[in-house]
Amino acid sequence: MKREFVPPAARFAALPDPFTLRCGGTLTGARVAYETVGRLRPERDNAVLVLTGLSPDSHVASHPADPSPGWWEAMVGPGKPVDTDRWYVICLNALGSCKGSTGPASTDPATGEPYGPDFPELSLEDIADAAAHTVRALGIERLACVIGTSMGGMTALSLLARHPGLARTHLNICGAANSLPFATAIRSLQREAIRFDPQWNGGRYDARTYPHRGMLTARKLGMATYRSAREWDSRFGRARIAAERRTDGERFGPEFEVEAYLECHARKFAGRFDPNSYLHLSRCMDRFDLGESSGSTTAEALARIRLEKALAIGVETDILFPLRQQREIADGLGAGGTDAGFLALDSDEGHDAFLVDIDRFGTPVAKFLTTL
Amino acid sequence: MKREFVPPAARFAALPDPFTLRCGGTLTGARVAYETVGRLRPERDNAVLVLTGLSPDSHVASHPADPSPGWWEAMVGPGKPVDTDRWYVICLNALGSCKGSTGPASTDPATGEPYGPDFPELSLEDIADAAAHTVRALGIERLACVIGTSMGGMTALSLLARHPGLARTHLNICGAANSLPFATAIRSLQREAIRFDPQWNGGRYDARTYPHRGMLTARKLGMATYRSAREWDSRFGRARIAAERRTDGERFGPEFEVEAYLECHARKFAGRFDPNSYLHLSRCMDRFDLGESSGSTTAEALARIRLEKALAIGVETDILFPLRQQREIADGLGAGGTDAGFLALDSDEGHDAFLVDIDRFGTPVAKFLTTL
Secondary structure, three states, rough: OOOOOOOOOOOEEEEEEEEEEOOOEEOOOOOEEEEEEOOOOOOOOOOOEEEOOOOOOOOOOOOOEEEOOOOOOOEEEEEOOEEEOEOOOOOOOOOOOOOOOOOOOOOEOOOOOOOHHHOOOOOHHHHHHHHHHHHHHHOOOOOEEEEEEHHHHHHHHHHHHHHHOOOOEEEEEOOOOOOOOOHHHHHHHHHHHOOOOOOOOOOOOOOOOOOOOHHHHHHHHHHHHHOOOHHHHHHHHOOEHHHHHHHOOOOOOEEHHHHHHHHHHHHHHHHOOOEEEEEEEOOOOOOOOOHHOOOOOHHHHHOOOOOOOOEEEEEEEOOOOOOOHHHHHHHHHOOOOOOOEEEOOOOOOOHHHHHOOOOHHHHHHHHHHHHH | OOOOHOOOEEEEOOOOOOOOOOOEEEEOOOOEEEEOOOOOOOOOEEEEEEEEEOOOOOOOOOOOOOOOOOOOOEEEEEOOOOOOOOEEEEOOOOOOOOOOOOOOOEEOOOEEEEHHHOOOOHHHHHHHHHHHHHHHOOOOOOOEEEEEEEEOOOOHHHHHHOOOEEEEEEEEEEEOOOOOOOHHHHHHHHHHHOOOOOHHHHHHHOOOOOOOHHHHHHHHHHHHHHHHHHHHHHHHOOOOHHHHHOOOOOOOOOOEEHHHHHHHHHHHHOOOOHHHHHHHHHHHHHHOEEEOOOOOHHHHHHOOOOEEEEEEEOOOOOOOOHHHHHHHHHHHHOOOOOOOEEEEEEEOOHHHHHHHHHHHHHHHHHHHHHHO
């Protein structure tokens, strides 16, 4: 993957060599890219781990080594809901991604070439284990909190189940203990868009033959399901693209502002994310099942996770990770003795609300962390 | 289009020659395929017109000339909610479709070849005008009722607005007075799947080079949005495709039952529908705006439609034609003096509920028609 996709302030934690994956494959010389914001207290008791959704990198917020805004800039920083005057925030790029952590675009030491289609089968459990290893490599035996958003909410549950005692508390934001069939259907179609782009070529492409077309469609479909119909009604309505801004002369091409919006956002993403990484992480989410992974029901697996306190937050308009999934997390953790809360936010912004509707998310996040 | 896609009992109404379309194009020798079920009374006062969604043909229900089950077999027939012992039901294939009515797959008399990419710009207003012409060609000056489902609910409103007095009453089922941006986004992505299939080739394909891949993806995305997440949770959950039924050895191919279900249903559709027809009808829906078409607001346009009685039925779980759109229809018609009702059904089957959840839909449809 091009060097430019690795955030400039990313640091790297080496994983055990070889790093054995759950499905049997191994990675040699693998690493996890991470950044930290704030200061670790000498007692090492103020570390908060942020596990991300599918696409973000480790640059969660600005800090002296990289003053550019991070992907959760409004949420993380001095005096912000995740207050870095108090907390030492660690954010890492998921194993298998392409923003500095080892993934399909990384060089396979065995061949000197990118892994590409030969990257081994990955699971969210592997991503969780790599995250736990990174935390410990930073000298932290016990996290004050694990915050997981979207896919990161799944990874967080896996980490908590597989590494008992590593965290005191947990904030699950628009996450889930497994994937539901509608989300799987959408992700399956996103993967089709990439797989059936002739340029994907079974995963063997280079910068010149990058499957741009498939990535655009995949991202657009993502956008259509990350936000909510209600938001778009008021935001776009039936506005048409102004004639002077219409560039696609092709028949049946975009005519409405909502189509231009999707195209514009997809262009920012496609070309800056490795398609093979996208396929792996997308499928990791479909396959994730905390219960199955623990050899039990979802409720039993959640009840076995012991925490001091937890909060699961969801959004009424989220169609990918619907509210019943965050309620299930809170109920399951609560049944195991954790002081677990559930909060449903009436935001118009759908699954992505945690990124944009800081008015609604900021207060409960701040309140949860303040009481720790 | 292959002859086999035309239902065996379809009859044909010739349109005025030439038939001028709203965007300026013309069709020569155009026709509309239709079927009738039941008997027209000598008073010619018991005709009910059914306007379909994007994909159905004219074979709405079995009748002596074609005893095979129709697409709405459970709803239309002797003693059924649309009781053909009383009503003379006319169902027609939309102009621009490929099931017997003139569309892009039809032969252009000017060239002797299929219109293909040269089919003129179509609108739902044209489809409505062709339907009105067909009704009058059958010797009917006043319909007892126009029933429109999905796209047909849009077409029906256009017909009622453009042909005052042609119908006494109206039953709008999962329809809308215009398209909302989420539905447009989904349809835009369906069109992309077809447009970017290399075999589409700008609309120039034949049976050998039919863009099967794009049609499959377009139909799957349709299915994912026609049904509801809630239904799929109970129907599929996280069930995996049994190993012996997994045929796609390709990496990142289907693993879950929900993916197999989409593939199976899409295969039934793709290859039996003309991609250019699909593109035209899909865009007709995006462009449809009853208010804009009438040079007024949606509410004003609806209020100008004068009917004795109307009912708009929607489904709680419909994400494409959400309930607020059927409420808008009822409110608008009511404001114009029509005795207009609105009914929200709590069905798990989403937009497609009217096709499958006859338990819920049958009673209100029967009740509405009985009181006419």
